Amino acid sequence: MYTYIGKRLLLAIPTLIIISIFAFSLQKLLPGDPILAMAGEERDPQVLEFLRDKYRLNDPIIYQYFYWVGGVLRGDLGISLRTNQPVLTLIAQKLPVTIQLAVMAMAFALAIGVPIGILAAVKKNTMVDYIANIVALSGLSVPNFWMGIMLILLVSVKLGLLPASGYEPFFSNPLRSLQTMLMPAFVIGLALAATLMRHTRSSMLTVLSADYIRTARAKGVSERAVILEHSFRNALLPIITLTALLFGELLAGAVLTEQIFTIPGFGKLIVDAVFNRDYAVVQGVVLCTGAGFILMNLVADVLYILLNPRMRAAL
Amino acid sequence: MANPMTASNPVPDIAGMKPILSVEGLTTSFLVDGEWKSVVRDVSFDVMPGETVAIVGESGSGKSVTSLSIMRLLAKATSRIEGKISLNGKNLLQLSDRQMRDVRGNDVAMIFQEPMTSLNPIFTIGRQISEALTCHSSLSPVEARAETIRLLEKVRIPNASSRFDEYPHQFSGGMRQRVMIAMALASRPKLLIADEPTTALDVTIQGQILDLIKVLQEEEGMAVLFITHDMGVVAEVADRTIVMYRGEAVESGSTDDVFHRGQHPYTRALLSAVPRLGSMMDQHWPLRFPIVDIKTGQSSIPTEVADTVDKRKTPILEVKNLTTRFDIRSGLFGRKSGAIHAVENISFDLAQGETLSLVGESGCGKSTTGRSITRLVQPTSGEVVLDGYNVLTLDPTALRNMRKSIQMIFQDPFASLNPRMSVGATISEPFIVHKLGTHKQAQDKAVDLLERVGLSADMLRRYPHEFSGGQRQRIAIARALSLDPKVIVADESVSALDVSIKAQVVNLLLDLQENFNLAFLFISHDMAVVERVSHRVAVMYLGEIVEIGPRAAVFDSPQHAYTKTLMAAVPVPDPARRSMKRNVAVNELKSPVRPVGYVPPVRDYKEVSKGHFVQI
Numbered sequence: 001m002y003t004y005i006g007k008r009l010l011l012a013i014p015t016l017i018i019i020s021i022f023a024f025s026l027q028k029l030l031p032g033d034p035i036l037a038m039a040g041e042e043r044d045p046q047v048l049e050f051l052r053d054k055y056r057l058n059d060p061i062i063y064q065y066f067y068w069v070g071g072v073l074r075g076d077l078g079i080s081l082r083t084n085q086p087v088l089t090l091i092a093q094k095l096p097v098t099i100q101l102a103v104m105a106m107a108f109a110l111a112i113g114v115p116i117g118i119l120a121a122v123k124k125n126t127m128v129d130y131i132a133n134i135v136a137l138s139g140l141s142v143p144n145f146w147m148g149i150m151l152i153l154l155v156s157v158k159l160g161l162l163p164a165s166g167y168e169p170f171f172s173n174p175l176r177s178l179q180t181m182l183m184p185a186f187v188i189g190l191a192l193a194a195t196l197m198r199h200t201r202s203s204m205l206t207v208l209s210a211d212y213i214r215t216a217r218a219k220g221v222s223e224r225a226v227i228l229e230h231s232f233r234n235a236l237l238p239i240i241t242l243t244a245l246l247f248g249e250l251l252a253g254a255v256l257t258e259q260i261f262t263i264p265g266f267g268k269l270i271v272d273a274v275f276n277r278d279y280a281v282v283q284g285v286v287l288c289t290g291a292g293f294i295l296m297n298l299v300a301d302v303l304y305i306l307l308n309p310r311m312r313a314a315l
Numbered sequence: 316m317a318n319p320m321t322a323s324n325p326v327p328d329i330a331g332m333k334p335i336l337s338v339e340g341l342t343t344s345f346l347v348d349g350e351w352k353s354v355v356r357d358v359s360f361d362v363m364p365g366e367t368v369a370i371v372g373e374s375g376s377g378k379s380v381t382s383l384s385i386m387r388l389l390a391k392a393t394s395r396i397e398g399k400i401s402l403n404g405k406n407l408l409q410l411s412d413r414q415m416r417d418v419r420g421n422d423v424a425m426i427f428q429e430p431m432t433s434l435n436p437i438f439t440i441g442r443q444i445s446e447a448l449t450c451h452s453s454l455s456p457v458e459a460r461a462e463t464i465r466l467l468e469k470v471r472i473p474n475a476s477s478r479f480d481e482y483p484h485q486f487s488g489g490m491r492q493r494v495m496i497a498m499a500l501a502s503r504p505k506l507l508i509a510d511e512p513t514t515a516l517d518v519t520i521q522g523q524i525l526d527l528i529k530v531l532q533e534e535e536g537m538a539v540l541f542i543t544h545d546m547g548v549v550a551e552v553a554d555r556t557i558v559m560y561r562g563e564a565v566e567s568g569s570t571d572d573v574f575h576r577g578q579h580p581y582t583r584a585l586l587s588a589v590p591r592l593g594s595m596m597d598q599h600w601p602l603r604f605p606i607v608d609i610k611t612g613q614s615s616i617p618t619e620v621a622d623t624v625d626k627r628k629t630p631i632l633e634v635k636n637l638t639t640r641f642d643i644r645s646g647l648f649g650r651k652s653g654a655i656h657a658v659e660n661i662s663f664d665l666a667q668g669e670t671l672s673l674v675g676e677s678g679c680g681k682s683t684t685g686r687s688i689t690r691l692v693q694p695t696s697g698e699v700v701l702d703g704y705n706v707l708t709l710d711p712t713a714l715r716n717m718r719k720s721i722q723m724i725f726q727d728p729f730a731s732l733n734p735r736m737s738v739g740a741t742i743s744e745p746f747i748v749h750k751l752g753t754h755k756q757a758q759d760k761a762v763d764l765l766e767r768v769g770l771s772a773d774m775l776r777r778y779p780h781e782f783s784g785g786q787r788q789r790i791a792i793a794r795a796l797s798l799d800p801k802v803i804v805a806d807e808s809v810s811a812l813d814v815s816i817k818a819q820v821v822n823l824l825l826d827l828q829e830n831f832n833l834a835f836l837f838i839s840h841d842m843a844v845v846e847r848v849s850h851r852v853a854v855m856y857l858g859e860i861v862e863i864g865p866r867a868a869v870f871d872s873p874q875h876a877y878t879k880t881l882m883a884a885v886p887v888p889d890p891a892r893r894s895m896k897r898n899v900a901v902n903e904l905k906s907p908v909r910p911v912g913y914v915p916p917v918r919d920y921k922e923v924s925k926g927h928f929v930q931i
């Protein structure tokens with residue numbers, strides 16, 4: 001098992017290198033000059049030259065890449081061109097927000113999507129199944145921003161139950177923090193729930209027609225145990241992979257939802273950084289998101305192995 | 316027979332007893348596209364305590380649906396069961412779902428065809444067997460564990476207690492079927508329904524499992540309802556036999572009566588199509604199967620194949636010291652940790668117009684041999700000369716040309732045809748990719764081939780899903796013939812087919828051999844079919860040829876111990892063998908996986924008669 005994790009971590013290195021090259025080349029591919037953006041109205045050539053020198057923009061591009069990577073390896077992601085804060089500090093500020101939002105959204109998605117998926121599979125081709133499918137399809141097709149605005153109108157403006165926007169760090173005021181995150185997490189979670197529901201349904205249908213389910217029924221196991229133990233635990237395997245991938249995507253931030261509920265997460269950070277040509281931040285966030293995604297993939301594979309005795313034995 | 320067989324207490328005394336299972340007027344229908352379609356019609360039979368009744372039939376005869384109807388295991392929404400099924404006096408069709416659950420696994424238990432997929436992969440086998448105990452009684456986990464180990468011992472699984480916590484994938488197919496049987500026996504059912512319990516198993520393992528069922532039946536005094544397509548198995552196990560055909564029970568009676576005095580034309584057709592090991596004693600050449608008309612019951616006289624083998628010419632295929640190994644890698648950097656010695660130093664040749672059969676059980680390397688010769692897998696060493704090509708040294712272009720001389724027909728006709736290609740496109744594709752002529756010529760060739768394999772030209776535009784298994788296999792044969800190959804590798808080509816279809820396809824292959832002077836490398840595990848079609852036979856075991864020689868020599872006087880074991884294990888459709896036991900030890904097929912640095916022993920062969928070689 002540890003060999004396997006070690007092997008996977010080794011394999012992550014080339015992936016991270018490719019991500020870093022990709023992230024770094026963004027600044028050369030994107031139009032616009034960060035120094036011009038920084039200097040603002042004053043375009044004194046001397047100032048520009050000084051700034052270029054300071055940020056080592058005059059060195060050959062390959063040198064620039066290695067300066068940056070060298071910094072990254074020492075835990076230094078560079079300084080934001082815009083705010084002069086270390087990129088690491090910025091990420092450290094936003095990451096907890098994004099993780100909290102991702103965890104809560106995923107909780108909603110799993111709590112809604114998986115049970116409905118199981119139900120739809122068990123009641124295949126009945127009214128329950130059709131309604132579940134229609135709801136799932138609507139969940140997928142309704143845009144997040146529309147759902148977000150409608151929720152704010154209904155829950156915050158009309159009923160006054162939850163705050164319409166804002167953010168409160170979890171450890172300073174947990175209750176308030178949960179309240180502010182509830183609606184955005186629900187909006188994101190609902191869309192993911194639809195995807196999860198479809199996958200749970202099809203995975204359950206495959207398992208329910210397996211020979212070993214017939215065996216379980218033939219021994220007289222109760223229908224509840226047939227579905228929840230014999231079937232669901234097998235159907236869970238592909239769902240875990242999907243959940244981890246969706247979670248990885250959430251770590252990149254949810255730009256629209258964050259905007260609507262004014263949440264200071266990764267999405268907002270990266271959009272601001274791109275508009276300001278704040279390359280150090282863009283690079284840092286892309287690298288960080290990439291690493292997060294690789295990590296989630298690894299978690300998914302490890303869970304998959306832990307739940308699957310056959311894979312466990314192969315290690 | 317080579318192995319000693321012992322007779323034991325035969326037909327139980329059933330006079331004056333009440334049937335344990337009584338089925339009256341069973342009709343089962345499925346909802347297909349909004350219409351109820353009956354797949355089992357008006358079937359009635361009884362099973363007495365301690366008795367074995369076999370339901371025999373081909374695919375689609377409704378035999379499995381009958382057994383699933385008794386268990387009420389069919390999907391409720393899409394099936395309807397009518398009639399009366401009483402078990403121990405209880406009418407099963409009137410029970411509630413809850414009550415039925417108590418019957419299942421308690422009064423009646425079932426084992427299935429596919430031991431590989433019938434156990435839940437994520438639970439230990441111990442847990443799965445104890446579940447059968449605990450869901451019907453209030454046994455404590457400790458008691459259930461002890462009882463489970465007792466059951467595992469009962470089905471003769473070695474080291475039962477240490478295997479309690481193992482998962483299904485750690486067991487071989489035969490051992491899994493033993494686990495299934497242990498599970499079925501958990502609550503001492505009065506009736507065991509065995510739905511093709513040995514069909515997916517190798518023949519020596521099949522012998523062990525049939526024996527086990529017989530022994531357990533005596534020990535537990537339970538009745539067995541045995542569902543099978545294999546007349547040989549029926550003859551060996553059943554007191555009484557019911558023949559099903561297209562949803563109806565067309566014949567029933569004592570197994571002896573059904574086999575020797577069958578009334579219905581279908582019964583006779585089925586029996587005449589069954590290959591019988593040992594039926595070729597006095598034949599010199601391969602023999603076609605007699606085909607019985609299902610309506611009239613009239614049988615055609617089987618004709619012998621003309622002598623197609625020309626021994627004077629150089630062989631079309633020569634294989635010398637062929638070895639194919641697959642590396643097994645593991646660890647952090649994928650170091651080689653062993654190898655599967657799939658094919659180990661085998662040599663044989665094949666003359667134009669000749670059929671050489673490779674027989675053996677799973678893992679013996681017979682399929683890998685076929686794939687190595689066609690270079691679908693890369694052999695490790697050796698020499699293969701096919702029609703002038705030195706196969707193992709060909710560059711990609713020459714390899715493509717070589718494939719014109721050798722073609723394959725595979726086992727599963729449902730998987731070996733591309734579902735999105737029409738029959739015409741399928742058959743003419745090899746002709747077109749090898750640029751042998753225009754599209755018009757390819758089309759004409761396809762029409763000609765379709766007619767030669769017994770289909771009609773108007774089927775050209777249709778797609779594989781519109782055809783039955785036998786028809787699809789004919790299409791696959793036509794495709795193989797479209798390049799006018801000299802050699803055809805038939806890899807279990809008739810194994811998946813029903814007996815009557817199998818007989819027809821075998822006859823077709825023999826016709827084609829006569830007409831085109833084809834050489835066949837016939838790969839099969841079915842000894843009886845092999846005996847029928849071969850000129851020569853090679854028996855493979857753990858990647859090696861242990862015995863090779865003319866068909867008559869190998870079958871009439873098998874020399875190698877493994878050949879003898881294999882032949883003794885084949886069920887023969889002769890009811891006189893009822894209640895015979897093979898008394899074979901519980902063992903599993905050995906694995907050809909070897910550690911790094913393994914040096915295979917040097918083998919010597921002894922010529923026992925002309926052309927008949929045996930490994931010593």
